[in-house]
Amino acid sequence: MKWINSNDDYFLRDFSDKNKAEKNTGDNTGSDSNATVQPNVGQEDTSPSDSGNTTASTNEFSFPGSSAPTQSSGRRDEPAIQQEPPIKKRRRARRRLIWFFLIVAIMLSVAFHIRYYVPYTSDTKTTGYITLVERRGLFFKTYEGEMISESHLNDTSQIYSRDFYFSIPNDSLGHLIQSYQGTGQKVTLTTQKYYGTLPWRGSQRIVVTGVSAK
Template sequence: MRKFISWTLLILLLIGGGMVYWKYYFVFGEGVKSGVLNYAVKKGNLFKTYEGKLIQEGFGSNKTGTGLTSNQFEFSVENDSIYRILEVNSGKVFDLHYKEYKGVLPWRGNTRYIVDQIIQMRDLKSGSF
């Protein structure tokens, strides 16, 4: 009986660990988003994290019947050096590489999207965006 309980606990522990990994550490998707940087801030109650928002070209709708809204990409940043570049370049056009996770960890940021690289940064030219 003791052996059965030990094996059952081990299996449950492995399944639980796998579920935690899949939810919070497995990279579900990655890609590049482009847009004008609206803001980059450091905020949080217990864990201070770096957050930002890109305004993307075009219009979209979050839900049916709500009308038109701007396309916004809200993201978190783990790396201090990336945040410092974003912090002083608000209003410029960025191409940001991000990783998407299925869950949010409070010390990683407020969003499922974590920017890990700046691909390109350029000034906003008249006529675009």
């Protein structure tokens, strides 16, 4: 009769010794792995903080032209964004007021220039007889004259009167026209007519610019 060796037969083999050896080896490797894992665990714990610091540090800076604003920059710009609309409204209101007053000033200056400095008739010839030329004015002295026009003398239906009044801003011209006063000599005056009068130009809207005797 042949005896079967328990080591050769799989079913009769005792696995208790092998299991114990595997447990011992497993415990040793487990302790080694635990010893080796612990530093890794500490590194893993520190790595998120490092990554968080890096992300926070990157969020603190923003480059010009970047489309996505950072969280910190957004918080800082929030009060500025709230204050920008009133400032813009005030600036627009000031600009509108400035443009309004500028346009009004331009219109007034143009109207003043047209009324007092632009004659609506010029180089008008009037012939007649000088009856009076005198110098008048408190602050601005100008020559003021009166004349009977020839057309008024020829009209017999009207009463004889002085019908033409004029101012002479030029002193030399005033002296020349004054020399014809009461002489009965017929003269022709070249005049301009304005819409308004100026104190340094005379009290009449008709201003004499030239004279010629006949």
